Each structure stands twice: as C-alpha cells, then as structure tokens.
Amino acid sequence: MLFKTLTFEEVKKHNKDGDLWIVIDSKVFDLSKFADLHPGGPNVLYAEGVAGKDATETFFGLHRHEVLLRPQYARLQIGVIEGEVETVKVPAPGSLSKVPYAEPSWLSEGFFSPYYSNNHRKFQKAIRNFFEEVVRPEAIKCEENGKRISQEVVDKMSNLEIIAMRLGPGKHLRGRTLMEGIVRPEEFDYFHELILNTELARFGTRGFVDGMLNGAVIGLPPIWNYGSKELQAKVVPEVLSGKKYLALAISEAFAGSDVSGLQTTAVRDGDHWVVTGTKKWITNGTFADYFTTGCKTEKGLTVLLIERGEGVSTKPIKTAYSSTAGTAYITFDKVRVPVGNTLGEIGNGLSVILSNFNHERWMVTGCSVGAQRVIVEECLKWANQRIVFGKPLNSQAVIRNKLGKMITRIEACQNWLEIVTHQMNNMTYNEMSSKMAGQIGLLKQFVSRCGRETAEDATQIFGGRALTVTGMGKLVENYHRTSGFDAILAGAEDVLGDLGVRQAMKRMPKDALL
Numbered sequence: 001m002l003f004k005t006l007t008f009e010e011v012k013k014h015n016k017d018g019d020l021w022i023v024i025d026s027k028v029f030d031l032s033k034f035a036d037l038h039p040g041g042p043n044v045l046y047a048e049g050v051a052g053k054d055a056t057e058t059f060f061g062l063h064r065h066e067v068l069l070r071p072q073y074a075r076l077q078i079g080v081i082e083g084e085v086e087t088v089k090v091p092a093p094g095s096l097s098k099v100p101y102a103e104p105s106w107l108s109e110g111f112f113s114p115y116y117s118n119n120h121r122k123f124q125k126a127i128r129n130f131f132e133e134v135v136r137p138e139a140i141k142c143e144e145n146g147k148r149i150s151q152e153v154v155d156k157m158s159n160l161e162i163i164a165m166r167l168g169p170g171k172h173l174r175g176r177t178l179m180e181g182i183v184r185p186e187e188f189d190y191f192h193e194l195i196l197n198t199e200l201a202r203f204g205t206r207g208f209v210d211g212m213l214n215g216a217v218i219g220l221p222p223i224w225n226y227g228s229k230e231l232q233a234k235v236v237p238e239v240l241s242g243k244k245y246l247a248l249a250i251s252e253a254f255a256g257s258d259v260s261g262l263q264t265t266a267v268r269d270g271d272h273w274v275v276t277g278t279k280k281w282i283t284n285g286t287f288a289d290y291f292t293t294g295c296k297t298e299k300g301l302t303v304l305l306i307e308r309g310e311g312v313s314t315k316p317i318k319t320a321y322s323s324t325a326g327t328a329y330i331t332f333d334k335v336r337v338p339v340g341n342t343l344g345e346i347g348n349g350l351s352v353i354l355s356n357f358n359h360e361r362w363m364v365t366g367c368s369v370g371a372q373r374v375i376v377e378e379c380l381k382w383a384n385q386r387i388v389f390g391k392p393l394n395s396q397a398v399i400r401n402k403l404g405k406m407i408t409r410i411e412a413c414q415n416w417l418e419i420v421t422h423q424m425n426n427m428t429y430n431e432m433s434s435k436m437a438g439q440i441g442l443l444k445q446f447v448s449r450c451g452r453e454t455a456e457d458a459t460q461i462f463g464g465r466a467l468t469v470t471g472m473g474k475l476v477e478n479y480h481r482t483s484g485f486d487a488i489l490a491g492a493e494d495v496l497g498d499l500g501v502r503q504a505m506k507r508m509p510k511d512a513l514l
C-alpha cells in the first residue's frame with residue numbers, strides 16, 4: 001500500500017478543533033473514521049494533547065497492536081511522518097518472540113537444550129507459520145461463534161498430516177509426507193509432537209484446543225492398539241484424513257474419576273452387542289461419527305467402537321469454554337454394535353482405558369504449558385507498557401514478585417515436561433505404561449496447578465481488562481476462565497496426585513527402611 005508522507009507541520013495543520021488525527025509511531029491515522037473502534041463514546045485518543053501528536057503510548061494503553069492490522073482499519077492510515085522510523089514493528093507470522101521467557105529455552109537466542117535437533121527447529125517454524133496463518137483465524141472465529149472447526153481447515157491440517165502427527169510417533173506415520181517432508185516418519189518423535197501441542201494452544205482459545213479434534217487424539221489409540229485389522233483398515237484412514245470424526249466416550253454422570261463404575265451396558269445378542277446408557281462431557285461428541293465407548297458387560301468392562309446411527313443421539317452441554325469443543329451428552333438407546341467392533345478382550349476394558357491415559361495426560365500437559373507461556377509473555381509486556389501512578393506497572397515490587405513466580409512456574413513445568421518426553425522417546429510402549437503413569441499423573445497435576453496460579457496472578461496484573469472478553473486482556477480472560485479445564489479433563493488433579501504416590505509406593509524396595 002502506498003501512503004502519503006507528511007511532515008509534522010502538515011499533520012499539525014490538519015489538527016484543527018474537532019479534527020481527529022493521531023500519529024502512532026510514525027504512522028498518521030485519521031481518527032474521524034475510527035468511531036467503530038469506540039462505538040458510542042468519547043475517545044481518549046481524541047483528547048487535547050493526543051490528537052495530532054505521537055499517540056503511541058496512549059494507543060497501546062488502550063488497544064492491542066493487532067487492532068491496526070485488521071483489514072477494516074487499513075483505511076485509517078493516511079500517511080507516514082517524514083524521516084521517522086517505525087519502532088513498533090509487527091512481528092512477522094511465525095517469528096519467535098524476543099520477550100524473555102516468552103519462548104522455551106531451546107527457542108531463545110543464545111540458549112541451549114540437549115533434547116532438540118535442527119529438525120525440531122525447522123519443524124517448529126513451519127508449524128508456527130501454519131498455525132498462525134491458517135489455524136489462528138479459525139480458532140478465534142470458532143471460539144467466538146461456538147461452531148466446530150471447519151472442514152476446510154481440517155482438510156488443510158490433514159494434507160500436512162497434522163492429525164496423524166498429533167497421535168505421536170509410530171507405524172501410522174509410515175508412508176506419509178509430514179509437513180511437506182520437513183520431517184521423515186521414522187524421524188518423528190515425541191518432541192515433534194510436543195511442539196504441535198504447545199503451538200496449538202497459543203491463541204487464547206481453550207475451547208478450540210479441544211475442538212481441534214482432540215476426540216480423535218484420545219479416541220483412536222484404542223482402535224489401533226486393540227481393534228481388529230478390518231476395523232483398523234476402515235476407521236484409521238477415515239479419521240486421520242479428517243473425513244470422519246471420533247470421540248472417546250468413557251465418563252458418565254455417575255462414573256468420572258471412578259471409571260470402574262460405568263453403567264452403560266452392552267448385552268450380547270448373536271453377532272451384536274446391544275448398548276444402552278448415557279455418556280457425559282464427551283469432547284467432539286456433538287459432531288463425532290464414531291465413539292470409542294466404555295461399557296459394562298456380563299464379563300466386566302469392555303470397550304466398543306460405536307458408529308453414529310440408529311439409537312445414538314448427542315446434544316451439546318454448555319460449559320465455561322466455547323462450544324466449539326463439541327462437548328456432548330450422549331444417549332445410546334438399544335444401539336446394535338457388531339461384535340467385530342470390540343476393542344481388546346471382553347472384560348479387559350479397564351486396561352484398554354488405562355493404557356490410553358498416559359498419552360492423553362501428557363498431551364493435555366503440553367497444551368497447558370503452551371498456553372501458560374503465552375500468558376507469561378502477555379503479563380511481561382503489559383507490566384512494561386501499562387502506566388499506573390505515573391510509572392510502569394513493573395516498577396511495583398508486588399508485580400515483579402508475581403512475574404517472578406510465573407516465570408519460575410513455567411520454566412519448572414517446561415523442564416519437567418521435557419525430561420518426561422525424553423523418557424517417552426526412549427521407552428517402549430509397555431515400559432512407558434508401567435513406569436511413567438505415576439510420573440505423568442504428578443506432572444499433569446503440577447502443570448495444571450501452576451496454570452491456575454498463573455491465571456490468578458495474571459488477572460491481578462491485568463486488572464479489569466482480565467475480566468473483559470475482548471480487548472487488551474482477552475487472552476488472560478480466556479485463560480483465567482478455562483485453566484481449570486486442565487485440572488479436570490483426562491483425570492482430576494487430586495486423583496492424579498494420588499495415583500503418582502500410589503505408583504511410587506508400589507515400587508518401594510522392601511529393604512528401604514530408615
């Protein structure tokens with residue numbers, strides 16, 4: 001776009017009574033067309049002493065930088081100041097933040113990590129680019145309107161094999177071209193997957209994080225670990241290509257933490273099971289085509305893959321986050337399910353369900369760390385730019401203390417998460433199941449608790465803006481409202497803490513006496 005270059009004198013000349021010109025950084029904006037940014041009210045930017053002058057500080061006290069990037073406001077810029085250099089630059093899509101602690105150490109200039117290779121760096125760059133350009137606008141739109149992720153974005157993700165990669169390393173990646181060949185299937189490891197999980201949670205759209213097909217991430221492993229070859233051949237390609245949607249349907253009104261208390265029944269009738277019961281809070285359930293479902297049978301808990309059809313109905317459950325997550329209440333009313341859809345041995349459903357938990361909990365932890373780090377960045381920026389009592393907010397010791405704690409928490413979470421990820425990279429699936437369940441439980445408990453403490457501190461730092469859905473504090477508002485989800489989904493915090501200690505007790509050597 002070509003802009004007129006003005007001198008300060010020319011800008012001032014326009015600044016007659018009632019004129020609404022401001023300079024933000026080196027750019028000159030005509031505020032008379034700015035009314036829709038402040039509908040129905042007087043605008044601080046019109047005030048004497050602001051209009052016609054450099055309003056950078058005033059503007060950034062009121063608006064996020066991204067406001068100026070909205071296409072509808074492009075019309076406001078009518079010039080640039082001659083000889084002035086723009087100091088507030090819009091970060092290029094996909095670029096790394098220069099704010100201290102806004103990125104993990106391995107992505108911070110001059111810092112090192114034993115875990116990440118150049119391939120991880122290349123992968124991270126490509127993923128952040130794609131997420132910023134394609135996923136972010138969709139995430140913001142869906143978080144707001146509550147609609148499920150569009151097929152168009154799902155198709156773009158599946159073209160890059162993002163759905164398949166979100167299920168971790170493994171044979172399901174063989175023969176696929178991952179991120180246009182940036183990483184070879186045999187090279188892909190849990191750190192690549194961790195990058196995906198942290199990057200997708202950066203937009204302040206917690207409902208969309210679950211809406212981005214988390215149902216498939218948690219519902220598909222039982223199919224390829226325990227389903228028949230025929231079932232795998234049919235369902236896995238449909239789900240990984242984003243043509244069909246899947247949800248994990250275990251929880252019920254009377255069986256959440258206590259999975260063994262499930263009341264949905266499956267009764268044998270020839271070559272079919274007849275399933276009757278309800279499921280509660282099922283992520284992606286409102287739009288899922290398949291449900292990996294825990295059922296009670298004569299021989300004990302059994303997991304079945306149920307296809308949407310006669311007798312299956314779903315309705316949305318309103319939650320504190322966006323309904324883009326597709327959280328559903330499901331009713332199975334005498335649904336006939338082929339016996340071939342049984343996942344694992346009849347009566348062995350509890351181990352099918354439990355073996356699924358490690359990956360799910362680790363995934364939730366990665367997303368939580370990604371979101372939490374963005375909040376730390378938001379707070380560092382805000383404390384630096386917000387002027388209160390004539391001084392930046394960060395000149396208050398109490399604010400610096402909060403920032404210090406936030407930084408400590410995010411670094412502790414990241415470092416523990418990375419060492420756990422390193423174990424996962426080096427263990428077999430069975431080793432992971434037996435050795436890591438307790439530690440992943442404790443890790444998830446720690447990360448979600450840290451997240452909630454950070455949400456509280458961030459709310460204090462942002463003040464009223466943290467309670468406003470749009471505007472300066474919108475990411476903090478979303479995080480504060482939704483960080484509790486990480487403490488409940490995939491296992492409640494207290495239950496996981498208890499699991500971690502019980503697992504440790506089991507491994508206590510008999511001769512470990514004081």
Ligand SMILES: Cc1cc2nc3c(=O)[nH]c(=O)nc-3n(C[C@H](O)[C@H](O)[C@H](O)COP(=O)(O)OP(=O)(O)OC[C@H]3O[C@@H](n4cnc5c(N)ncnc54)[C@H](O)[C@@H]3O)c2cc1C
Nearest residue numbers: 248249250251256257258281282283489490491492494495
């Ligand atoms: C938005 C959302 C999405 C979800 N998505 C899915 C999904 O896709 N699929 C699915 O199957 N489920 C899903 N769930 C269910 C979720 O997994 C359960 O809510 C969770 O397991 C906790 O169960 P509960 O809510 O019944 O709590 P309860 O089991 O009733 O426990 C209540 C509280 O009591 C405490 N508690 C319970 N037992 C113990 C114990 N032994 N020791 C110490 N404290 C204890 C914990 O603090 C716990 O938070 C979802 C839930 C929500 C809210």
